[in-house]
Amino acid sequence: MATLNIKVHPSFHQKTLKDFFDFYHVGKKNQYKLTLQxxxxxxxxxxxxxHIEQGQTITIELEDMILPMAAKAPIEVIYEDDDLLIVNKPIDLLVHTDGIAKDDLNQRVTYYMxxxxxxxxxxxxxRLDKDTSGMVIYAKHIxxxxxxxxxxxxxxMEKTYVALTTPNLRQKKGRIDKAIGASRHEDKQIINDQGQSALSLYEVIExxxxxxxxxxxxxxGRKHQIRVHLAFIGHPILGDKLYGGLSYERLALHFHQVSFVHPTSLVKVNFESKVPF
Structure with missing residues (x-):
């Protein structure tokens, strides 16, 4: 049986184990399951x-699993520690299986681990769209x-993407605050006041x-959010056939940078993935 060992951070000093689990947003059912294990x-x-104290070690026993069949394909690791695995997803690869494709990023990560x-x-x-490249963040434990x-x-999560669009934007910086929903007539997303709220901030860097x-x-983080928003202002992403983008060798959209507070060090970290276009 595998074990997870976490040194108690000062912020949890004299808190209960339940407070600790609640901080990580572990549901009641899983809290019960973990304490039972x-x-x-x-x-x-x-x-x-x-109650727990600063400097103590919390050890959680994790039940070993039989991992599913996995694709024997390489992955590009950007960062890895005991909690996280950040990999670079290429274009034309699903994160999750669709039940048809024999290869997806999850399978590649399973094989690697x-x-x-x-x-x-x-x-x-x-997750990332199949045609979008860039970072996918994996969690190594519950x-x-x-x-x-x-x-x-x-x-x-502070998320930054890089995209190529048609030139001559009126503003060097802009804010697109438009709700997004699924189209009733096509397999795509559209601007819809009754949809889910979505905010995109852009800056022209070249x-x-x-x-x-x-x-x-x-x-x-709505489905196709950046693609829909940029198309809405008249500057669809190059290579985006679905939303009217000009012809290009690929969908020119890449998840480039992310910043967040690390789950165990509780220190803000930043990661980048090189833009391939």
Whole structure:
């Protein structure tokens, strides 16, 4: 059985084990499951009502899993520690299986971790469209997954994309605050006042007669958000056939930079992925 060991951060001093789990947004059902499997404070069996102190070690027993079949394909690792795995997703690759494709990023990550002897399911805290490249952040255990998923959902991840669009934008910086919903008539997303709120902030960082290079930060993370928003202002992403973009060798959209508070050090970290266009 694998174990997860976490040194108690000063911010949890004299808090209960339940407070600790709540900070990571672990649900009540999973808190019960973990304590049933085995949670220890400095080697002594603990329950959620137990108080913890700075410098103590919380040990959580994790049940070994039989990992699914995985694609034997390489991955590009940007960063890895005991909690996180950040990989670079190429274009034309799904994060999650669609039940048809024989290869996806999750399978590649599973194969990578299995080769290292890891017996836990490593899951992504978010996703990217098939045609978008860039970083995908994986969690190595349930605390990290619950925590990172919450950061994404509560807009506490600072996400920056780079995109190429048609040139001659009227403004060097802009704000697109338009709700997005699914089209009833086509397999695409549209601006819809009854849709989900979405905010995109863009800045032109390069411009020439052929294209404009934009840095785009988003709140919301709606499906196709950047693609829909940039098309709405008349500057669709190059290579985006679905939303009227000009012909290009690929969809020119890349998840370039992310900043967030690390789950165990509780220090803000920043990661970047090289833009391939």
């Amino acid at each position: 085995g949670v220890y404070i400095d080697g002594k069996k603990a329950v959620t009502q137990h 299995a080769r290292k002897g890891y017996k836990q399911e490593v899951l992504p805290a978010h 605390l990290a997954l619950s925590y990172l998923s919450y950061l994404f959902e509560s807009h506490q 411009q020439n007669p052929d294209y404009a290079r934009l840095k785009v930060s988003i709140l919301g």
